[in-house]
Amino acid sequence: MIRIVGIILQFCALLVGAQQLGCSPQCAQIYHISFNTGNWHESVEYCNRLGLRLAVVDTAAKHEAVVGAAQTTGLQSTGFFGLWLGASDLARTKTYVWHSTGEGVVFAKWKPGEPTGGNEHCLNLYYWPAIAFNWTWNDAPCDTRLYAVCESDENRCIGWN
Template identity: 40%
Template sequence: MRRLLMLLFIAQAVLGVKKYFIPNIAANWHKAQEFCISLGMTLVSVESLAEHEALVKFIKQSDKFSNATRFWLGGSDLAKEGTYTWVSSARFFTFQNWADGEPNNGNDTEHCIEMIHNIYVNRVWQWNDINCRTFEAYFICESVDSQCIQNF
C-alpha cells in the first residue's frame, strides 16, 4: 500500500483543482471505477476542451503514453442507451470528442467510453464506445471534489 501511495504521489498532476492518476494496471470499466473509488477518486470526466487538452498533456508525460494507447474515461450510457453521462457527477456530456462513426453501440454491447491515441488507425485522442466488461485498458482516476455534497 505504501508503494501504491508513493506511485500515486509521483504520478498525479494537478490540473486546475483536479488531481489525476493512472494506475499501473489495466482493467475493465467497472473494475477501473472500483479501483478509483478505493483511492477516494473516480474515473475521469472531461467536460471541456481545456480539460481534454490538460488530460492529454498529463498522459503524454506519463509512462503509459505510446503511439497506440487507450484509456477508460468515466462516461457511459449504461443508464439509458444513447444518453451519455459522467459517473462522477451524473452530468450529461457537454463536451465530446468522438471518433468518426462513434458512438455506434457495436453489437448492442458498447456502453463505456475510452480515449484512444493510435496513430496507426488515425485516432488521435478521440473517444470510442466499447464493451464495459470484456475490454481491459489503462484508466485515469481523478480526485473527487470534496465540495460536491453540501449541507442543507
C-alpha cells in the first residue's frame, strides 16, 4: 500500500511540474518511469494500474522526451539502463505494432543491426554504451527485466489551466 501511495505521489509531482512549466493538455506528454524492473507484460500491467500505458514513441520529439525523462532518473549512470516501450512483434514476427493503438511502428530509432528477431519480440530503449546502445531501440526477450516508461493516452487529457 505504501508503495502504491509513493507511485501516486511521484506521478502527481510530475503533473504539478508540468503545470508549473505552463504545459497544457494539448501540448503536454507526461512520462513516468517505474521504480522497479519487470518483464514486458508486467510493465504493461504496471502502467495500466496507474491509468497509463507503455509509451508509444512514434515521433522523434517523443523519443527525445522519453530520453529526457529517463535521464532525469540518473539510473543510466551505472552504464546500463533499459526501458520497455509499448510495441512488440508478438502477433506477427518482424511486424512491430504499438499495442495501445494498433498502429504499426513507422518511426524508429533502432540500433544498427536491430531488430535481430529470434526469441526477441518486445521493444525496448537501451542506454548501454559499452555495446553501442546510445538511447537506441532493441528487440529483447519479453521476460527481460527492465524499467517501464508509461504515458497518458493522447486522447485523454489531464485537466489543468
